[in-house]
Amino acid sequence: MVVVWSKKARLELKKVFNYIALDSLKHAILVRDEIIDLTIALSEHSEKYALDKYKIDNDGSWRAFEKYHYRVSYKITATQIRVVRLRHTSKSPLYYK
Template identity: 35%
Template structure:
């Protein structure tokens, strides 16, 4: 996320802040209700605990358990998706 924000910041500091706030806000919502976002379609054998958020052209993949929500990957949506 730091690298993405650094690249955005080179063009526009304000846009970098908006993207960061958008991603963090979406993650906060996911923390409150982990099933709010759809199952991650790029996760093989996904039983539903791997989810993905798309915001500001970034895709944030996460996994949740009873104890935690762990961010696994943040990628721009135009990048080639990686199955995992």
Template identity: 50%
Template sequence: MVKELRKVVWNEDVRQQLKEIYEYIKAGSPRSANKVRNDIVSLTRKLPSQPESHPPDKYKIDNDGTWRAFEKHHYRIAYRIKEKEIRIIRIRHTKMNPLQY
């Protein structure tokens, strides 16, 4: 029996966050901007096959284990594992104060 993989969903706010990160880095180095963006997107594409490969999000209050996060290039990507999808919640620089949610 083959288990159906969840799809990765980015809402418009998170797409905008990634775009702003890209534009900010691009001002100093277009090559670095491409690398950061491509690496983040690539890692999120791997989530359907191993959604629990990253630790539970330590900033999520009352986390039931479905809220997870990972860091890449000093950016923290938070996501939630749902029954049929993996929802990317936010992307922020690790030097920013985390929001409690």
């Protein structure tokens, strides 16, 4: 299965990278690359992570994981795994439909 990042999620990852790079380019690259690698691995085992507890009426296709205090939410469909959100865990939880 193919992993696709939404435009919004790609933009958030870019913001994370730029923010961390202000202090350390090395760490910005590390965080970005590890998050990307974890999403790529979803193509082999898409249900590895827990259901997304912030998705209202989750039908089981919405899942999420955290790395470096960033929460990555994704949706599993018949043809793809769509990364829809990247959010720092220090922010208030965002419930969504």
